[in-house]
Amino acid sequence: MSRILFAAGAGALTFVALFAPSSELFSTQTTAFLPRQAPLTVAPQYGSMEQYRVAQQPVMYVQPEAVQPQSEGVSSAVAYGVMGFGAALAAAAFLMPAKERRVAMFATSSLIMDTSKSPKPWSKHKDELIKTASYIASPGKGILASDESTGTCALRLKDIGMEGTVEEQRVYRQMLYTTPGLNEHIAGAIMFEKTLYESSDDGVPFVKVLNDQGIIPGIKVDTGLKKIDGSPAETWTSGLDTLKERCAKYYEQGARFAKWRNVVYITDSTPTDAAILDCVTTLAQYAATCQAEGLVPIVEPEVSLDGDHDIETCKEVTRKVWKMQYEVLQQYGVMMEGMLFKPAMIVPGADAPKKEPAEKVAKYTLDVMKETVPPTMAGITFLSGGQSEEEATQHIQAMAEYMKDAPWNVSFSFARALQSSVLKTYGGKKENMPKAQELLRAICQVNGLAQMGKYTGEISDRGHPSTTGSLYEKGYQY
Ligand code: 13P
Numbered sequence: 001m002s003r004i005l006f007a008a009g010a011g012a013l014t015f016v017a018l019f020a021p022s023s024e025l026f027s028t029q030t031t032a033f034l035p036r037q038a039p040l041t042v043a044p045q046y047g048s049m050e051q052y053r054v055a056q057q058p059v060m061y062v063q064p065e066a067v068q069p070q071s072e073g074v075s076s077a078v079a080y081g082v083m084g085f086g087a088a089l090a091a092a093a094f095l096m097p098a099k100e101r102r103v104a105m106f107a108t109s110s111l112i113m114d115t116s117k118s119p120k121p122w123s124k125h126k127d128e129l130i131k132t133a134s135y136i137a138s139p140g141k142g143i144l145a146s147d148e149s150t151g152t153c154a155l156r157l158k159d160i161g162m163e164g165t166v167e168e169q170r171v172y173r174q175m176l177y178t179t180p181g182l183n184e185h186i187a188g189a190i191m192f193e194k195t196l197y198e199s200s201d202d203g204v205p206f207v208k209v210l211n212d213q214g215i216i217p218g219i220k221v222d223t224g225l226k227k228i229d230g231s232p233a234e235t236w237t238s239g240l241d242t243l244k245e246r247c248a249k250y251y252e253q254g255a256r257f258a259k260w261r262n263v264v265y266i267t268d269s270t271p272t273d274a275a276i277l278d279c280v281t282t283l284a285q286y287a288a289t290c291q292a293e294g295l296v297p298i299v300e301p302e303v304s305l306d307g308d309h310d311i312e313t314c315k316e317v318t319r320k321v322w323k324m325q326y327e328v329l330q331q332y333g334v335m336m337e338g339m340l341f342k343p344a345m346i347v348p349g350a351d352a353p354k355k356e357p358a359e360k361v362a363k364y365t366l367d368v369m370k371e372t373v374p375p376t377m378a379g380i381t382f383l384s385g386g387q388s389e390e391e392a393t394q395h396i397q398a399m400a401e402y403m404k405d406a407p408w409n410v411s412f413s414f415a416r417a418l419q420s421s422v423l424k425t426y427g428g429k430k431e432n433m434p435k436a437q438e439l440l441r442a443i444c445q446v447n448g449l450a451q452m453g454k455y456t457g458e459i460s461d462r463g464h465p466s467t468t469g470s471l472y473e474k475g476y477q478y
Pocket of ligand 1: 145146147190259261300383384385386413414415416417
C-alpha cells in the first residue's frame with residue numbers, strides 16, 4: 001500500500017509539472033535584453049518615510065513582463081496536485097516500475113518537512129517577503145553584491161592606486177548605483193551597513209537611487225568571521241545577539257533583504273561536524289529573525305574554494321551542508337518562498353591540479369541541489385567565490401542549459417565577478433567612470449543572459465566583456 005501511495009505522490013508531482021498553469025514559475029522566461037530597456041518610472045519625492053515606502057511599492061514591483069508571485073503559483077500548484085493525486089493513484093500503481101517509484105518518492109519526501117509545529121517567524125510579513133523574494137528572483141536578473149566591509153573596500157581601492165578613504169568608497173558605490181541601465185539585469189543590490197545610510201553627491205539617499213530604478217536595497221548583517229576554538233582553521237560568524245534590533249532599523253531605512261555569510265573549509269580534517277552544525281544553525285536563526293522583521297534573508301553557507309581537494313570531495317561536503325541547512329531552516333520555520341539561497345558552485349579547490357569543465361560543474365551542482373533543496377525555494381543566487389568573471393558567467397549558462405526545467409530560479413549574486421574589471425577600468429579617475437559603468441552594465445548583461453540560457457552563439461563568440469583573469473585570493477573575507 002505504501003508503495004502505491006509513494007507512486008501516487010510522484011504521479012501527482014508529475015501531473016503538476018505537466019499541467020499546472022503555474023509551470024511558467026518553474027521555467028526561465030525570456031525578457032528583452034537588447035536594446036536597453038526604457039528606464040522604469042522615476043518615483044517622485046515623498047514627504048515622510050512612511051509615505052515614501054507605501055508609494056514606492058508599485059515602482060519596485062513593476063516589471064516589464066508580469067511574473068506571477070510564487071504564493072499564487074504555489075497554491076494553484078497545490079490545487080492541481082490534489083486533482084492529479086486521484087488520477088495518478090491508479091495509473092502510477094500499475095504503470096510505474098517499483099524501483100522508480102521508490103526513487104521518485106525518495107527524491108522528494110525528505111525535502112519538504114512537516115513544519116506545522118515549527119515557529120512561524122514570517123507571519124507578520126508573509127506577503128511582502130514572498131513579493132520581495134520573487135521579484136529578486138526574476139528571470140534574467142541577479143544581485144549586485146557590493147557589501148564589502150570598509151576595510152575590504154579600502155583594499156580594493158588601494159589596488160587601483162587610491163587611498164581607500166571612506167569618501168572614495170562612497171563615490172565608488174555611487175558610480176555603481178548610478179550606472180545607466182543597471183536595472184536591466186540587476187534586481188537587488190547588497191550594501192554594507194554604512195552604505196545603506198549614505199547618499200549621492202546631490203543628496204539623494206542610495207536607497208532611493210536604487211528603488212527609483214526598481215532595484216531592491218539589501219544589507220549585509222553578519223558582523224564577521226571568528227575562529228572556532230580547538231579548530232583554528234574553521235570559523236563561526238558573529239552578529240546574532242544584536243540582529244533583531246538592527247533588522248528593524250535597516251527595514252526602516254529601506255532595506256528589504258539581508259545577507260549573512262558563513263564559511264566551511266575543506267582540508268584533510270575539516271569541515272568538522274561542529275562547524276557545519278554551527279554554520280547551518282546560525283544561518284537558520286538569522287533567517288528566522290530577518291523574516292520576522294520583514295527582510296528576505298539570503299542564506300549563504302559558503303563551501304570555500306580554498307584547498308586542493310577535487311570536485312568529488314567538494315560535492316560530498318556540499319551535499320552534507322545543504323541537506324543539514326534545509327533541515328534546520330525548516331525546523332526554525334523559515335519560509336522557503338520568502339528566502340533566497342546563496343551557495344558556492346560545486347568546483348574543485350583553487351589549488352587542485354585538475355580543473356573541471358563548466359558542464360560538469362553545472363551537473364554536480366544542480367544534481368546535489370535537486371537532492372537537497374526544496375522546490376518551493378524562491379531563488380538560488382550563486383556567489384562567485386574567486387572564480388574568474390568569465391568562468392562565473394559560463395557556469396551560470398551551463399546550469400541554465402543543464403536543467404531547463406529546474407524548479408528554482410538559478411541566478412547570480414556576485415561581488416568579485418561583477419566588480420573586478422570595473423574597478424580596473426575605473427582606476428580611481430573620474431574621467432573613466434562612464435567607461436567603467438558601461439562595463440558594469442555589460443558584465444551584468446552577460447550574466448543576465450546566462451541566467452536565461454542565452455549566453456551562447458554569436459553573443460558568447462563576441463567574448464566576455466571582463467578584462468581580468470583569476471580572482472582567487474586565499475581566505476578571502478568581506
Ligand atoms: P563573491 O561573488 O565575490 O564570492 O561575493 C560573494 C558575497 O557573498 C558577496 O555578498
